[in-house]
Each structure stands twice: as structure tokens, then as C-alpha cells.
Amino acid sequence: MAQIKVEALDKSFGAFHAVKSASFTVENGQFLCLLGPSGCGKTTTLRMIAGLELPTAGTIRLDGEDVTMNRASARDIAFVFQLFALYPHMNVRRNIGFPLKCEGMGAAERNRRVVEAARILRISHLLDRSVSGLAGGDRQRVALGRAIVRKPKCFLMDEPLGALDTEMREAMIHELRSLHDRLGATTVYVTHDQLEAMAMADRIAVMNNGVVEQVASPRDIYDRPASLFVADFIGSPPMNFLPFRGGLQTGAEAIRLGERDVAIPAAREAMAESELVLGVRPEHIRFTDRGMVRGEVYGTEYLGTTQIVTVATSYGALKARSPSSRSFRTGETVGLDFRPDTLSIFDKASGRAIRTALHEGVVHG
């Protein structure tokens, strides 16, 4: 098992700059998710770690060793593909044993390892089947088997659950995570699905337009987004943004929003008068008659235990999460209050989150 250190990684395809100076570290045994919308460079980053693409600049270290330009086969890593990439002309046993055969391992030892991998993944009964007849989940298990059989330094997975249906995906999320806990293997996992990332990852690296926006634990990513993009991408529905103009003194505990003062976590940096954005998670909005922001109920989405209420305000449509017991009429005027200790403030121009007490771990959302 190994630590993966990615430093200032750059990749251009002709004029297209796919990855821009990406840096992060995956500690030994850690499960890191690369999360972002399609085209954000997460798969390219993963493929560079695997050695399937060579970076334009930057270094990749495996356990301190610079492997940036090494051949894929010389890196001792395993890769799980979204489309499984099982060799159709081989049965399950030969597919799982293939990496060992490439290494030149003898048949007896190879078979022992294959049987062991199959047992871990509970696919022993499928070993002599042809891969073309297998269901999606089983195919994915075979692909995982091919990855774990070699006991590599780390696992790289490119949306391995993307081709499965929802039900199978849920089951595989738990299986993957418990497999990781059992093997303790360093894993980098690419996904565009925030629920997958939240459920499995020790740490999440959110990418956008080739840039790593934030690397943090799922909780920090959600509660303390480092940028407007992260705040918008994570959470369903996403964070509400209320644009306003103002400045901040270090230590300020309120901002001026329209006619009212809104309490915020104490600012830890000063900000000159500029365009700012106040970020509020839907679950941090309360309905009160004397709310700071007033608006009209536009519609509701019923989600079982909660409902999402869309309120048209002078700051645009805000979405609030409310217990589903409460009933709203469309067109009804309501007042909204924000939980002060959970608010984020962003600089609109750069998208960067402004440092406040929120970032010190003092406050929890």
C-alpha cells in the first residue's frame, strides 16, 4: 500500500487545457474521491496517475518515488474501468488471473490467488462462467477481482458504478467501502455522483474546469465549501446564493443585506467594498414571520420526511428545506431567517470563500 502525491500536475490536449496545476495527496490507506462534473479533468488526472496519459508538467509520486513518466505496468497499480473492460474471449477465472499471468506467475499459485479473490468478492460460483453472460454487478465484481488479485500498491477506479442501475449501485457502494476497509488499500475513485463520493470517501477532491477547487473530508466539503463552485455542486438542492454589495472588517459578525443586518460567523479577514455572495444551505433556512428576507411561496417538492419550498424573493428564488408536516400555500407571503453560524460568504469575482469562524472548526452545521 502506498501514499500517492500529485504535485502541480498539468495536462493539455492541443489547445485544450484539461488539468491545471492539480495538487493533492492521498495518504496510505485513504479513500479519495475525485468529484466533479463531466469534462472537469478528473478522469484525465486519474489516467495520469495510472500512466495511461503522460502529464504535460508536474510530478506524481508513489511512496515518494517519482513515477511520472513510468510505464503503466511499472507502477504496480490496479485500474477499474467504468465499462469493466473484461476480456470477452476469456472466462471469469482467466480474466481475474490475467494480471498474474502477465507477471509470469505459475498456474498453481495463480489459481490459489484467483480463488481467494473470488471468495472475498463472493463470486466463487462464477469462476468458470463466460463473462458475457454475467449481470452488471457481477461483471463489476470480476473487474474488482482482477484489481485485487495482484495486491497492488493502490486502486484507481474510474466511475466503476456508472454503468449499474440505481439499486445495484447502492449495494456496490457499501460493498466497495467495506472491501476498502478490509484491504486497507489506497484508493482513488473518480465519480460525478456526489452521493457516491459522500458515502465512500475519506476525502473528496472537487474539480472544476481542470482545477482542484477543494480537497477535504466530505463533512468539510459540505459545511465549509472553499468556493462558489463547490457550494453549488455539492448538496441537493444546492446552496442558495444571495448576492449583495458590501465590505468586511476582520472580526465583523454581521453583514448588511438590504435593509437588515444578518449575523454571520466572525470574519477572519478584511474585504474591501465589493460584490459578495452570501451562501445558505436550504436546511439552514427557518420560516419566521419576522424573517430577514421576505418572499412569496412559489412551489413545493415533497420528499417524504422533508419538503423543499421555493420562495421567490428580491434575491431570486431561494430553496428552503422544511419538515413536511408544515403546509404551504402557493402565493403565501413568508419570512425567512438564516442560521447565522452556518453561513458562507464568497467573493463574487474570484468565487473564493472568505475566511470566517466557520473555517476554524469552532462551529458545526
Added chain:
Amino acid sequence: MTSATTAHSVVEPSATTRRFAGSLVVLYAVITMIPLVWIMLTAFKSPDDAISYPPKVLFRPSLEGFCNLFTTRSRQTPEFIRSLGPPQGMCDSIARDRNMVVAGPSNYVPRFINSLIIAFGSTVLAVALGTLSAYGFSRFRVPLKDDLLFFILSTRMMPPIAVAIPIYLMYRTIGLSDTRLGMILLYTSVNVSLAVWLLKGFIDEIPREYEEAAMIDGYTRFQAFVKVVLPQATTGIAATAIFCLIFAWNEYAFAVLLTSGNAQTAPPFIPIIIGEGGQDWPAVAAGTTLFLVPIVVFTVLLRKHLLRGITFGAVRK
């Protein structure tokens, strides 16, 4: 009384439609088979039956056509023939009935062997080169890829015979005219563009992940190509090979122009089999019938791959 209505699917063709389509296929097959059957029948006719009018459908089968195909004969006086011993085999006895004796073997067998060597040689070469370049075009960033592919295809935009004269002069200068190697190279250069385009389509359909997985598992790219890509491209390779073989096997114009005594193939040889008093039609027909055999055998051997291959990879694995 209620009449039972049979619910029938909108997408499935009805029984009538299927019968109609079936009979069309049979009709088409029969029409295309008639010339073939006629040639085969002619091969077993005597020279007189072959040119009789109205044409004979029922006749006494004779092997004279095959004998004339494989031998050369000379006319002798009946006295001379009587002075010889008993006929040497069946063909000799057929010849003696016409006051001739077998003088020796004809050139058909060497021409046929030339055809086999040149057609299969150029097919193997075209498919091998085509597979490698198709893989390259499919997987790598080749500068000017689209232009190169178009350039390769453009070699097929004019009839090959348009360049016959320059090639004839070139071949004469460099000593390739009337050699098997020359013909193999020529047919390869014509076929390789077809092979590249066909095979690129097939290889594009094979997900890259297979090779990438193999490369991560410890193979070099070339090993991955041989062990992982090729087995999955067999369908396309088989289909391409058949197309290339059919072209090289049937090619007539270049063969007439560039080959004569040494490397002549069967197509220019068969039509000029001259018998006594003009064209020896049964011998020509016999030569044609035998000429069909290798392609039929090759196609039958590969038909398992061909059926899927001809759909140009339209069926996903």
C-alpha cells in the same frame, strides 16, 4: 357468434409478408445462380454440345473439357495413332477418338498456383498492414489523421487500370513485371486502403479500456495489441480478408497487362484456351469452375465470422 381476432404485433412482420420476402430471396438466389450453373454444366459438355443451338440442357456428360483444360494435344494421322500402344489414361483415349494424342500438360496448373500464391500472398500482406495501420489510426494522435485517411481512400477513387500504363513502365524498369512479387505488391497496394478503412471501423468499436487494462496489468502495448485487440477483431479481419482475396483472385486487367509467361494468373489464362477450330468452351468452363473453388472454400471456412463481419460491426458485443 364472436369471431376470434388474433392480436399480432406491429413490429413483427406478418406471415404473408415473411412468405413474400422469402420467395423474393429465393427468386434472387435462383437468378444469380443460373450463370454459375450454366458454366458448371458447360464444363461437362462435349465441344459440340457446348455450342449447339438451341442450347442443350440435357446431354451426355463428358470429361473432355477437363481433359482439354489440363493437357495440350496434337493432331495425328489415324495410321500413326494406330501404331501407338494402348491409350495412356482416360484423357488420351478421349483425344484419340478425335484423332489426337496428348502432347503434354497445359499451363493451367502453374497459372492456378500463381493465382493462389499472388492472391493469398497479397491478402495476408494487405490485412497485416491494414490491421497495424488501422490500429494506429484508431488509437494514436496521428498528425493530419483525417487527411491521411482521405488520401488512403482516394487511391480507390479512380479505376486502378487508369494507372496501368505508368505501373507497366515502372515495373519494366525495376524488373517487377511478370513476377509474382510484383503482382503481390500491386494487389496489396490496391487492397490495403480497403483494409485500413474496414479494419479501422472494427477496431474503433473495440473499447480502448481492454488494452489499457492489459497495459496496466503488465503487457506492453504490442503485447496488448496481439493478445487482447486481435482476438476481438477476428470478425473484422476475416471479413476484410475475404474482400481482399476476392479482389486479388478475380483481378483481370493488371494480370493481362503485367504478366505473361512466368507469373500469369488464371483469369487471363482461362479465356484464351483455344481448341481445334476456335474457343474450347468446355475447357474454359471447366477452368472457371475449378477457379471458383478456393474462394468458396475460404468463404465457407470463415463464414462464422463473416456473417457478423459484413454488418460492419453494427452488432455490439
